[in-house]
Amino acid sequence: MGLKKPKIKSIKYEEFQDNESLEKMAAELNANGVNVILGAVDDVINWGRANSPWSLTFATSCCGIEFMAIGAARYDMARFGFEVTRPSPRQADLIMVCGTITHRMAPVLKRLYDQMAEPKYVVAVGGCAVGGGPFTKSYHVVQGVDKIIPVDVYLPGCPPRPEAFLYSMMQLQRKIKLQKFLGGVNRKEKKQK
Amino acid sequence: MDLKKRILEIAPETQFVEQGDIKAIVPSSSFYALAKKLKEDEDTSFDFLLSLTGMDFGDSLGVIYHLESTKYGHTCVLQTSTTNRENPELYSVCDLWKTANFNEREVYDFFGIRFINHPDMRRLFLRDEWNGYPFRKDYDMESNPLNMTNEVTEDKTTELTIDAEGKVIEKENTLFDDKEYVINIGPQHPSTHGVLRFRTSLQGEIIKKIEPYCGYIHRGIEKMNESLTYPQTLALTDRLDYLSAHQNRHALCMLIEKALGVEIPERVQYIRTIMDELQRIDSHILFYSCLAMDMGAITPFTYGFRDREMILDIFEQTTGGRLIQNYNVIGGVQADIHPDFVNSVKKFIPYFRNILKEYHDIFTGNVIVHQRLKGVGVLSKEDAISFGTTGGTGRASGWACDTRKRKPYAMYDKVDFKEIVYTEGDSFARYMVRMDEMLESMKIIEQLIDNIPEGAYQVKMKPIIKVPEGSYFTSVESSRGEFGVFLESKGDKYPYRLKYRSTGLPLVAAVDTITKGGKIADLIAIGGTLDYVIPDIDR
Numbered sequence A: 001m002g003l004k005k006p007k008i009k010s011i012k013y014e015e016f017q018d019n020e021s022l023e024k025m026a027a028e029l030n031a032n033g034v035n036v037i038l039g040a041v042d043d044v045i046n047w048g049r050a051n052s053p054w055s056l057t058f059a060t061s062c063c064g065i066e067f068m069a070i071g072a073a074r075y076d077m078a079r080f081g082f083e084v085t086r087p088s089p090r091q092a093d094l095i096m097v098c099g100t101i102t103h104r105m106a107p108v109l110k111r112l113y114d115q116m117a118e119p120k121y122v123v124a125v126g127g128c129a130v131g132g133g134p135f136t137k138s139y140h141v142v143q144g145v146d147k148i149i150p151v152d153v154y155l156p157g158c159p160p161r162p163e164a165f166l167y168s169m170m171q172l173q174r175k176i177k178l179q180k181f182l183g184g185v186n187r188k189e190k191k192q193k
Numbered sequence B: 001m002d003l004k005k006r007i008l009e010i011a012p013e014t015q016f017v018e019q020g021d022i023k024a025i026v027p028s029s030s031f032y033a034l035a036k037k038l039k040e041d042e043d044t045s046f047d048f049l050l051s052l053t054g055m056d057f058g059d060s061l062g063v064i065y066h067l068e069s070t071k072y073g074h075t076c077v078l079q080t081s082t083t084n085r086e087n088p089e090l091y092s093v094c095d096l097w098k099t100a101n102f103n104e105r106e107v108y109d110f111f112g113i114r115f116i117n118h119p120d121m122r123r124l125f126l127r128d129e130w131n132g133y134p135f136r137k138d139y140d141m142e143s144n145p146l147n148m149t150n151e152v153t154e155d156k157t158t159e160l161t162i163d164a165e166g167k168v169i170e171k172e173n174t175l176f177d178d179k180e181y182v183i184n185i186g187p188q189h190p191s192t193h194g195v196l197r198f199r200t201s202l203q204g205e206i207i208k209k210i211e212p213y214c215g216y217i218h219r220g221i222e223k224m225n226e227s228l229t230y231p232q233t234l235a236l237t238d239r240l241d242y243l244s245a246h247q248n249r250h251a252l253c254m255l256i257e258k259a260l261g262v263e264i265p266e267r268v269q270y271i272r273t274i275m276d277e278l279q280r281i282d283s284h285i286l287f288y289s290c291l292a293m294d295m296g297a298i299t300p301f302t303y304g305f306r307d308r309e310m311i312l313d314i315f316e317q318t319t320g321g322r323l324i325q326n327y328n329v330i331g332g333v334q335a336d337i338h339p340d341f342v343n344s345v346k347k348f349i350p351y352f353r354n355i356l357k358e359y360h361d362i363f364t365g366n367v368i369v370h371q372r373l374k375g376v377g378v379l380s381k382e383d384a385i386s387f388g389t390t391g392g393t394g395r396a397s398g399w400a401c402d403t404r405k406r407k408p409y410a411m412y413d414k415v416d417f418k419e420i421v422y423t424e425g426d427s428f429a430r431y432m433v434r435m436d437e438m439l440e441s442m443k444i445i446e447q448l449i450d451n452i453p454e455g456a457y458q459v460k461m462k463p464i465i466k467v468p469e470g471s472y473f474t475s476v477e478s479s480r481g482e483f484g485v486f487l488e489s490k491g492d493k494y495p496y497r498l499k500y501r502s503t504g505l506p507l508v509a510a511v512d513t514i515t516k517g518g519k520i521a522d523l524i525a526i527g528g529t530l531d532y533v534i535p536d537i538d539r
Helices: A019-029 A036-050 A063-071 A106-115 A126-131 A162-178 B003-010 B028-040 B100-111 B221-225 B230-237 B242-260 B266-294 B299-319 B341-364 B367-373 B381-387 B392-396 B427-449 B505-515 B522-530 B534-538
Strands: A094-098 A121-125 A153-155 B015-019 B021-025 B048-056 B061-068 B075-082 B089-091 B114-116 B156-162 B168-174 B181-185 B197-203 B206-213 B470-478 B481-489 B497-501
Touching: A019 A162, A036 A162, A063 A094, A063 A126, A063 A162, A063 B299, A094 A106, A094 A126, A121 A126, A121 A162, A126 A153, A153 A162, B003 B028, B021 B470, B028 B075, B028 B089, B048 B075, B048 B100, B048 B481, B048 B497, B061 B481, B075 B089, B100 B114, B100 B505, B114 B156, B206 B505, B221 B230, B221 B497, B230 B242, B242 B266, B242 B470, B242 B481, B266 B299, B266 B341, B266 B427, B266 B522, B299 B341, B341 B427, B367 B427, B367 B522, B381 B392, B381 B505, B392 B427, B392 B481, B427 B522, B505 B522, B505 B534
Parallel strands: A094 A121, A121 A153, B021 B075, B089 B114
Antiparallel strands: B015 B021, B048 B061, B061 B075, B156 B168, B181 B197, B197 B206, B470 B481, B481 B497
8 A cells, every 4th residue: 555645625746845755754654554443543633633733923033924914814824724823832733933043032932842732843934944044144043943943844935925834834734644643653852861 | 503613622632533424533531521511512402312333443342322413403423432352341321311221231242341330231132141242353153152041030230330439340230129020021922023022020010110131033133244245235134124124225225325426316216215115104004903913903904914915016016025125236226117016006005095094994993992092101202312212103202203304315305295293102193103104105105106217227336346434324214213324334345334223222122111100901002002123123
């Protein structure tokens, strides 16, 4: 049996970028086989989870304005089920890191991430969050949030267009649809010394 | 009145340098007395400290002050310095101008200059345990690796004073004592409009004191500029205050053009002015949407963003960018306007004029809005000038501080528009200033849009731009106040020091004064009407 391909309503599987890493992730997760019953229950749960990721209202700079724009009527992320944003990390499933993370902000971001309940996801939005962006030479900017917290989807741009925001969320949906909610470990965090 | 003579009378050792703008170099021992006289004397009355810039001259560390008189409109530039690099100390002017409080903390943070008689000598942007002072020329960029430990907030601060024998001694001041009830708002809070942090001391629900903490988005743009060529520095201005992207870049381009003596074609001036005003409308719509959202009204938010998208479409058509456009370049603009530009602007203006009435219907007239904004968070005119809160906040307090009127640039002296001034100084006045300004911006655009002259959209510049030696200052009216750029050039292709006068820093400095004695629930509405953008504060 081949690997299952997550289905997104409006875009075909083949038209997505970077299918290889998704397939690689799925192959690793399913290396020991899938329990027939749990796998079926997982699919149902994941269908629900993928269509309602609640994001934390977290924005440090420019990308935050574009994030507000996708919340408004023209781009309307409610079409995909993302419209609920939560100011409290304890109620959020996902954190969209919109903007530059500086040295002073880094411990705060880590703390916010730690306060979120599992399963949790991170989208690095914009050049700054992906790898420092135009501020790579600065003495006070973290060169990419993946130095602090694990990132699920990278979204380049300065700032990314609202369409790109939606695309990154769909990529995240595909990832959620493949993961195991019951009877499996999706991600192992390193033990702290 | 001859200012030069006047300054020499008070401080005879002063020297004048005429490279770029005229600068008076004052010895540090007589500086405070001079500043006090210049501020308090009736015929000079320099009551507005426009900008305070730290400098590393190589052999000495110093500060440059840009003073302005709101009464007479004259300006002067003072410079003072100390050669002691180990333990630099200068006299503070924060009792003369309230805005100096935060600015001097910034200078201490970046250059390590300690100010005598400053009540609160702490770092402003960086962490307390930061090693060294990043803006010094000998600072090692690798000396501060990422520190992931949580920050400890100190309740104590130090002050330097002079004792009876004339020696400098350290004194400890208390910010919050043990019995005070202090709550923490931010940095992750949706209504601080970014990553700003307030420590608020409460008595019941009355605010006793607010201590703002900045630096959560301090990106070191000014320091980075010192290793970038002039055309490269332009790219970072858009990212300061992203809701005034055009105006910020306009200021820097104007400064470099002024320093080089380049004549700008009229077509460019028209395009820049129209773009600036479109940007202002865009920013004020966002202000309206976010204020409403902060106060719990959702519909105005969707209204505002619907109409804002129309402006973004116009921007995108010509510049290719929505939020950050990178449009102005030294000597002109990046590309000519789109053939449809005039049409789409002309379509937008009557539409928006109509829809603005709807904005007022749904929000301005609402009784809840009146009760939450009227008489709340009053800032007096004297305080506004002392803090240097330019822009809508200053104009709401009765201070006619519009740079477009005071120091006209581009096409602003040729168009007819009214400067909106309210005298109440409360949150409602701050709100109304911005709502009325949108009408004025539309008026400006309407006067220009039909007459854009033919011609070149760019002057051909040399591939390597070198600004002649000297110091220069230019300011524009950005969406939320006077945005100034100060440049110290040594004749290289890199700037020696480039400093931006932040429009938001005075606003944050004034928050404590505005909110004192008010209710904690009003803090959100006051913050909303002050309309600061955090990356512009932290730079």
